[in-house]
Amino acid sequence: MITIYKKKPSKNGMELVTLNDIYFNKYTVEMLDDKAADIIDKIDDSKMLSKYTISSRFNGTVLNIDKLSTGYKTVLNIMYNPDKIFDICECGDNALDVIYALPLGNVYCSYPFISFEMDKVNVCDKHGTRVIDSYEALKEWWTDEN
Numbered sequence: 001m002i003t004i005y006k007k008k009p010s011k012n013g014m015e016l017v018t019l020n021d022i023y024f025n026k027y028t029v030e031m032l033d034d035k036a037a038d039i040i041d042k043i044d045d046s047k048m049l050s051k052y053t054i055s056s057r058f059n060g061t062v063l064n065i066d067k068l069s070t071g072y073k074t075v076l077n078i079m080y081n082p083d084k085i086f087d088i089c090e091c092g093d094n095a096l097d098v099i100y101a102l103p104l105g106n107v108y109c110s111y112p113f114i115s116f117e118m119d120k121v122n123v124c125d126k127h128g129t130r131v132i133d134s135y136e137a138l139k140e141w142w143t144d145e146n
Helices: 020-026 034-044 070-080 093-101 135-143
Strands: 002-005 015-017 047-050 053-055 062-064 084-087 105-108 121-125 128-132
Touching: 020 070, 020 084, 034 047, 034 070, 034 093, 070 084, 070 093, 070 105, 121 135, 128 135
Parallel strands: 002 105, 002 121, 015 084, 084 105
Antiparallel strands: 047 053, 053 062, 121 128
């Protein structure tokens, strides 16, 4: 399950990535495999043709993989880099639903950004890490000043 940070982490030694497009294009694209193809198909019904190309769902046009949306890139960054924390503020609802279903990963957002499809997540704050298993409890945690 994912771990959510509502304040920029500074003490745990994990890098916070806020420029998901750049990080994906520079690092994550080299790691892509069949897991990426499944996610790309699930989120947008596009097909991954190779590590660097996709077939658009709209008309089958072959596009460079750097044309994926920031949401796609963020999902893939989280999947392939579990040792980093990724800002999710630019993600759409379709990517957000996938992020909240990931078995592992670290995300940051300073305001409540919650998938209605959430099951349970880890939250990390100054009190440590704990599990939250409801939308309402997660929203309350996010809006709490502590």
